[in-house]
Amino acid sequence: MIKDTFPAIESAMSVPRWRSLLFVPAHVPRFVKMAHERGADGVILDLEDSVPQDQKGQARRQLPESVKKVGSNGASVLVRVNRGLRALAADLEAAIVAGVNALVLPKVESAEWVMEVADAVTELEHERNLDAGSVRFVAQIETPGALTRLAAIASAHPRMAAMALGPEDFSAAVGGTPGPELLLGPNLSVLFAARARGLLPLGFVGSIGEFSDTQKFRDVVIQARRLGFVGALAIHPTQVAILNEAFSPSAEEFEWARRVLAAERDAAAEGRGAFALDGKMVDAPVVRRAREIIAMGSKAELGVCG
Numbered sequence: 006m007i008k009d010t011f012p013a014i015e016s017a018m019s020v021p022r023w024r025s026l027l028f029v030p031a032h033v034p035r036f037v038k039m040a041h042e043r044g045a046d047g048v049i050l051d052l053e054d055s056v057p058q059d060q061k062g063q064a065r066r067q068l069p070e071s072v073k074k075v076g077s078n079g080a081s082v083l084v085r086v087n088r089g090l091r092a093l094a095a096d097l098e099a100a101i102v103a104g105v106n107a108l109v110l111p112k113v114e115s116a117e118w119v120m121e122v123a124d125a126v127t128e129l130e131h132e133r134n135l136d137a138g139s140v141r142f143v144a145q146i147e148t149p150g151a152l153t154r155l156a157a158i159a160s161a162h163p164r165m166a167a168m169a170l171g172p173e174d175f176s177a178a179v180g181g182t183p184g185p186e187l188l189l190g191p192n193l194s195v196l197f198a199a200r201a202r203g204l205l206p207l208g209f210v211g212s213i214g215e216f217s218d219t220q221k222f223r224d225v226v227i228q229a230r231r232l233g234f235v236g237a238l239a240i241h242p243t244q245v246a247i248l249n250e251a252f253s254p255s256a257e258e259f260e261w262a263r264r265v266l267a268a269e270r271d272a273a274a275e276g277r278g279a280f281a282l283d284g285k286m287v288d289a290p291v292v293r294r295a296r297e298i299i300a301m302g303s304k305a306e307l308g309v310c311g
Contacts (some may be wrong), residue, residue, distance in 0.1 A: 048083065210229065
């Protein structure tokens with residue numbers, strides 16, 4: 006087993022900017038071919054639920070070429086692997102190649118499982134002369150048991166970059182339907198755990214499968230931004246533009262943030278930690294929010310997606 010080298014490089018691992026991560030079935034060439042044109046910050050080549058069992062082998066064999074295609078326009082490239090050990094081992098052998106930025110880990114149940122996958126990825130990176138730590142993790146929380154271990158999962162390994170609730174699988178696991186009444190609490194739990202560890206909280210309160218009513222989807226995503234989410238997963242190209250817009254600062258927000266930071270500099274020069282702006286008191290938490298908006302806006306303007 007190759008010993009992890011993360012203590013030396015963890016501080017250099019940047020947080021990606023993923024407003025939209027678009028699922029693409031890895032076994033369907035026409036979807037893979039067009040994925041880079043959809044405008045998503047990241048494309049998830051799916052080896053799990055969307056790929057029939059008898060086509061998973063072909064999807065794996067196509068993966069190196071698929072990675073090149075979906076990343077050709079600058080999007081981050083992610084691969085969703087399977088949960089079962091035999092399938093997972095085959096997925097990792099296929100997925101740990103140059104150009105893959107992250108793995109989406111489904112049905113994450115424990116920190117121990119995340120660490121086991123991380124050890125395997127570290128060995129493969131070493132064997133293939135890839136940069137140590139180049140492959141990050143997105144954890145999908147899809148069972149009620151995982152909710153009790155969110156803090157441990159979020160801090161399981163430096164490869165962790167983001168967490169998201171899997172609304173369909175989670176709802177099925179508890180015997181319910183993926184509506185706001187059921188999903189608000191679990192989504193907030195994932196949000197809080199991710200934020201506490203400095204990970205990206207991804208998601209919205211609703212079913213990922215409801216994409217035909219674009220106005221309803223837009224309303225749900227705008228609510229997610231207000232709650233504190235920074236991006237979400239998409240299963241249809243029509244969702245991408247909505248996610249990119251909703252999870253980007255508006256011109257008004259950007260201008261407000263600039264004014265806050267300018268006023269903060271003036272206040273600091275005068276030895277004041279808090280100050281008034283537009284008739285409201287501004288202190289450290291508000292300044293942090295302004296800095297986050299500036300960072301989000303700058304990356305969006307530059308087209309940075311990972």
